[in-house]
Amino acid sequence: MGRADAVERYDVFEPVKICPSILSADLARLGSDVEMVAQAGAGYVHIDVMDGHFVPNLTMGVPVVKSLKRSCSLPLDVHLMIDNPLEELPWFIDAGADMVSVHAEVLDEGGLVRAVEMMRAGGVATAMALKPATPVSVLAPVIGALDMVLVMSVEPGFSGQSYIEGSEAKVAEVVRMARAAGASPLIQVDGGIGDATAPLVCAQGADLLVCGNAVYAQDDPAAALERIQQVADQARREALAA
């Protein structure tokens, strides 16, 4: 994507993509829980991989990605919250991930570049994730090579936490940094996103929203997803028209 296209991307309406996190699903009926959100218009399935080291929690890994790849029609968005992404990235690419986010906090500059090279070689979208306290500037060495930046709006580790107020400012910062570099990564926001917080981040340029509890912990997950989609798209339209 050239510089002109990059600038334009932030000025054209595209529907927001909702990425339900299966961490909040009923894992005893994962297939039907994923099918339900696919029917409701979800864009990706978000798979939270936690190793018990980078974050205190321990969740799911390669076998879940492999099974979903066989059974699910949505693309798979794998969020690696692990200490050693350069070792395990190939496993998740081979398992069928369509996009893998690795955390910038565990990589030095060479590691960031290497991770992007591995993602490109593996044919997956290139993505880096930032914890709430991590400055956007750490992505400077790779910003031009990223398909997506994941902005965390809670401390990684658990679903069902409250959105950290002001996280939308970081979305705006990513947009500014990307524009200045002539780059145009998509921006995903993860943590405490529901119908009250989706408009805040979408008004600043968020393209993809991870929703755990705001979808799966609701009585009617499909209706909850549709409502978030609606308020998110409306905020984007209003921001573009302003």
Ligand code: DX5
């Ligand atoms: C947190 C995970 C999130 C989480 C989102 O570490 O990365 O994806 O499952 O859950 P909610 O939307 O409930 O905050």
Ligand code: ZN
């Ligand atoms: Zn996540």
